[in-house]
Amino acid sequence: MSGILIHEWLSRHGGSENVFEVLSDTFPDAERFCLWNDSDGRFPGVEETVLARTPLRRSKAAALPFMPAVWRHLPGRDADWILCSSHLFSHHARFAGPARDAPKLVYAHTPARYVWTPELDGRGSGPAARALSRVLKPLDRKRAQEPVAIAANSAFVAQRIADTWRREATVIHPPIDVSGFATRLVELNPTEQAALDGLPPEFLLGVSRFVPYKRLDRVIEAGVAAGLPVVLAGSGPDEERLRAIADERGERVVFVHDPSSALLAELYRRSLALVFPAIEDFGIMPVEAMATGTPVVASAVGGTAETVVDGVTGALVHDWTPSELKVAVERAAGADAEVCVARAYEFDTPVFVDRVTAWVAAQTGADAGVSPASPGGSRP
Structure with missing residues (x-):
């Protein structure tokens, strides 16, 4: 089965990038998309959105209001499943073509902290951010109803998902080397x-x-x-x-x-x-x-x-x-x-790979193109 992996933006370092790297190695045949790729070669071959061709890529705060709309206008693709690695709005993703009807799964690092829990992230505490969050909250909750299944990186986040998105989530702790x-x-x-x-x-x-x-x-x-x-x-x-x-x-x-x-x-x-x-x-x-x-x-x-x-x-x-x-x-x-x-x-990378592949297979009804090799190497 053919799949698509989606991430927010890609940087050289970061915990969510580590997860995306393991997902890329685990599903080597999947196409990959992100808002923009600033990983300095760590993630070659990832397709970028229109935001990557604008000055907005230099400022996440300035780009944030445009992200939900950009995610809704992805190009035509044919895929059997979509897996979004999300800590902001990548779970809003929608493709043109046959992929629009493919089951969408979300691995949630957290619902957007800027929007839902500014008390845990000062970047969402300013007047402009608070005003924007009042608009984004109902939209984000609506889009979070689209995935057929959601996995959370901790029980702590699963509870936040229940409180904000009003969805249940399977806990799959992230991979640690x-x-x-x-x-x-x-x-x-x-x-x-x-x-x-x-x-x-x-x-x-x-x-x-x-x-x-x-x-x-x-x-x-x-x-x-x-x-x-x-x-x-x-x-x-x-x-x-x-x-x-x-x-x-x-x-x-x-x-x-x-x-x-x-x-x-x-x-x-x-x-x-x-x-x-x-x-x-x-x-x-x-x-x-x-x-x-x-x-x-x-x-x-x-x-x-x-x-x-x-x-x-x-x-x-x-x-x-x-x-x-x-x-x-x-x-x-x-x-x-x-x-x-x-x-x-108990949190080693192979544990994550076993759990996430079983979860994807359970939701898609097939092996989802899992690599038979042990993950951890670099995808070409």
């Missing part, structure tokens, strides 16, 4: 090794973009509460504020900018625990940390509550008070490394 973090296959370069050697012998780790909603200030507070130095890995506009907080609190904080995958894996291994305060739809990094045998201190709200086993592979935190953080770090530090690794393998 657990083996890549569980094994040491890549050597550090001399600069990376020097950076690693200069770190404190024992520290708490925070990893993400340096933006306010990731709440890396809470990693610093965890370090203060536990009497441990902190390493923050990433980059972003919030760094100056984080440095000021560290100075004010008298906390030793080392910043590691944009670590490679190899260096990130070593940071996970060297840390006493990963502290992950953000409320995420799923949360990839806690699983990566567990894959290296490192426990996680994470929010009890969101996707991390589905991956981190409280008291076993880490600790889940509710209020983020100093006393709760101190106890959480102590509980996490006692986790068994092998148990953490075993837990991470």
Whole structure:
């Protein structure tokens, strides 16, 4: 059976892009579409929409009002099924030709946060965004009735889908390259090794973009509460504020900018625990940390509550008070490394492939063109 894979826009990096890559490897014969492709060659051969030929591709915010209409006017195609990887409006997709009547499935990373949950994403909190969301909400809910089936990347998102789109969703957790973090296959370069050697012998780790909603200030507070130095890995506009907080609190904080995958894996291994305060739809990094045998201190709200086993592979935190953080770090530090690794393998890429192919087959009544080879390679 012939299929079509759809994604929003494509960037070089990103959790949803990782899912799309695995879907591309799993369904190698499927055509692929996106709004525009800025992946620097990571996703060759993906057909772009008309938005790609306009200046709007340089600004997601400016392009957003036009996206629903663009998705409704895709070219004529003949396909037996359509699978949309959606975190904004790609599930609105409609083709001309025979593909218009093909069953449409949606793998939902989340209903559009800008529109439905601006309290979790500040980009939707401005007056213009709020006004636009009042128009987009009924349209988005209407389009969400079209798919024959929806899969969510977590139970947390499945509940949001029920609340916003009023649809049920099957939970299929996204693929994580657990083996890549569980094994040491890549050597550090001399600069990376020097950076690693200069770190404190024992520290708490925070990893993400340096933006306010990731709440890396809470990693610093965890370090203060536990009497441990902190390493923050990433980059972003919030760094100056984080440095000021560290100075004010008298906390030793080392910043590691944009670590490679190899260096990130070593940071996970060297840390006493990963502290992950953000409320995420799923949360990839806690699983990566567990894959290296490192426990996680994470929010009890969101996707991390589905991956981190409280008291076993880490600790889940509710209020983020100093006393709760101190106890959480102590509980996490006692986790068994092998148990953490075993837990991470429950979210490994082959698990996702098995579940998503079975789900697509159940909805389409056939093998949907699944590759007989193990996924993970690069599609030509």
